[in-house]
Amino acid sequence: MEQIRTQVGIVGGGPAxxxxxxxxxxxxxxxxxxxDRSQEHVIERVRAGVLEQxxxxxxxxxxxGDRLGREGLRHEGIYVAFGGxxxxxxxxxxxxxxxxxxxxxxxxxxxxxxxRAATAEPLRxxxxxxxxxxxxxxxPKIHFRHxxxxxxxxxxxxxxxxxxxxxxxxxxxxAQVKIYERVYxxxxxxxxxxxxxxxxxxxxxxxxxxxxxxxxxxxxxxRLYLQVSPEExxxxxxxxxxxxxxxxxxxxxxxxxxxxxxxxxxxITRMRSVVVEPMDHGRLFLAGDAAHIVPPTGAKGLNLAMxxxxxxxxxxxxxxxxxxxxELRSYSxxxxxxxxxxxxxxxxxxxxxxxxxxxxxxxxxxxxxxxRQRAELEYLISSRAAMTSLAExxxxxPFD
Ligand code: APR
Ligand code: PHB
Numbered sequence: 001m002e003q004i005r006t007q008v009g010i011v012g013g014g015p016a017x018x019x020x021x022x023x024x025x026x027x028x029x030x031x032x033x034x035x036d037r038s039q040e041h042v043i044e045r046v047r048a049g050v051l052e053q054x055x056x057x058x059x060x061x062x063x064x065g066d067r068l069g070r071e072g073l074r075h076e077g078i079y080v081a082f083g084g085x086x087x088x089x090x091x092x093x094x095x096x097x098x099x100x101x102x103x104x105x106x107x108x109x110x111x112x113x114x115x116r117a118a119t120a121e122p123l124r125x126x127x128x129x130x131x132x133x134x135x136x137x138x139x140p141k142i143h144f145r146h147x148x149x150x151x152x153x154x155x156x157x158x159x160x161x162x163x164x165x166x167x168x169x170x171x172x173x174x175a176q177v178k179i180y181e182r183v184y185x186x187x188x189x190x191x192x193x194x195x196x197x198x199x200x201x202x203x204x205x206x207x208x209x210x211x212x213x214x215x216x217x218x219x220x221x222x223r224l225y226l227q228v229s230p231e232e233x234x235x236x237x238x239x240x241x242x243x244x245x246x247x248x249x250x251x252x253x254x255x256x257x258x259x260x261x262x263x264x265x266x267x268i269t270r271m272r273s274v275v276v277e278p279m280d281h282g283r284l285f286l287a288g289d290a291a292h293i294v295p296p297t298g299a300k301g302l303n304l305a306m307x308x309x310x311x312x313x314x315x316x317x318x319x320x321x322x323x324x325x326x327e328l329r330s331y332s333x334x335x336x337x338x339x340x341x342x343x344x345x346x347x348x349x350x351x352x353x354x355x356x357x358x359x360x361x362x363x364x365x366x367x368x369x370x371x372r373q374r375a376e377l378e379y380l381i382s383s384r385a386a387m388t389s390l391a392e393x394x395x396x397x398p399f400d
Pocket of ligand 2: 047048049050202213215216223296297298299
């Protein structure tokens with residue numbers, strides 16, 4: 001077995017792992033990133049696309065703002081649609097100028113991989129047989145196989161950035177973690193479309209037939225979602241069926257509807273919330289989806305991952321500069337505060353905008369729910385305080 005040494009061993013080369021590696025290399029701290037999928041897969045997979053203000057600021061601060069500045073679409077508002085009308089929430093006006101930027105997660109990942117390649121720091125794709133050990137003592141180890149050869153990577157710390165199906169979190173003894181989970185009775189059917197977006201800003205829509213979302217990736221690519229049942233089979237959704245359902249749920253009385261075009265990708269994603277407490281175990285630190293999952297309605301997943309690794313890099317820097325573990329020891333507590341805040345917001349957005357079932361028979365609890373949702377949305381658009389609450393959570397509070 002080949003022996004290797006680094007300071008921080010990073011399992012997972014998604015946005016969390018890659019960004020952590022970048023932040024560490026800027027501080028002169030060595031890391032070794034291990035990713036089990038191929039580079040093409042990591043770049044091409046279609047994921048989220050909304051960056052909070054703090055994520056955008058961070059990317060600029062760490063030298064990753066060039067393409068983001070040119071190609072990212074800054075949005076100063078979003079629309080909430082119900083009862084056939086669109087209502088604008090002026091995010092920037094309500095938050096002292098903070099906004100969101102549309103820039104695909106895969107573009108962030110592409111920029112991070114390019115930045116890594118410009119350093120001499122290692123990033124290995126297509127590794128397998130990854131396991132971690134000894135993370136409750138001084139020198140934790142990662143075993144992996146790459147190009148048929150076995151390696152033992154000895155580290156000062158391990159960062160578990162391996163997402164919701166990784167190996168780091170399940171390696172922590174079960175008695176030492178608490179996992180909070182909520183499975184939502186919905187899924188999102190998402191499509192990418194080669195068509196110019198028909199609105200300058202996102203539209204979150206509640207319709208009797210369920211939720212729909214209008215989003216985009218660029219001036220030429222529209223991204224659209226439909227609430228469907230978690231058991232739904234994508235093969236039952238022809239392009240024509242998807243378009244007619246999107247038209248029904250999204251069109252508004254002023255004649256607005258999404259532009260149609262060739263569908264280049266489609267898929268169904270189930271929705272759940274997960275929080276792992278604590279986010280650390282000895283010298284292992286979890287970050288991103290390995291530590292928490294949010295339903296996509298609040299667009300918080302990628303942004304939470306960025307906040308985690310920003311905090312972790314700062315704490316590791318303190319340790320290497322001064323030997324102090326104080327910041328490392330508060331990493332989990334500070335992260336969980338932000339995570340639960342994002343869970344609260346995402347759960348609120350989800351419950352306000354999704355239909356539990358669309359029967360709506362009067363007298364049933366779902367009829368009550370529908371009236372409650374309507375009251376929630378009417379209050380939202382009529383109260384500056386309610387809109388501000390949505391806006392400050394949606395654009396994201398500063399990293400802390
Ligand atoms: N060894 C090495 N890599 C692994 C392993 C393993 N055993 N298991 C998983 N991975 C890799 C995955 O292939 C993936 O590339 O870890 C990476 C985790 O990346 P993401 O799943 O993208 O998670 P993260 O980096 O935390 O990014 C935040 O939040 O809401 C989401 O869409 C958002 O994916 C984004 C995520
Ligand atoms: C997206 O564009 O993929 C997107 C936008 C907003 C969300 C979720 C996903 O809330």
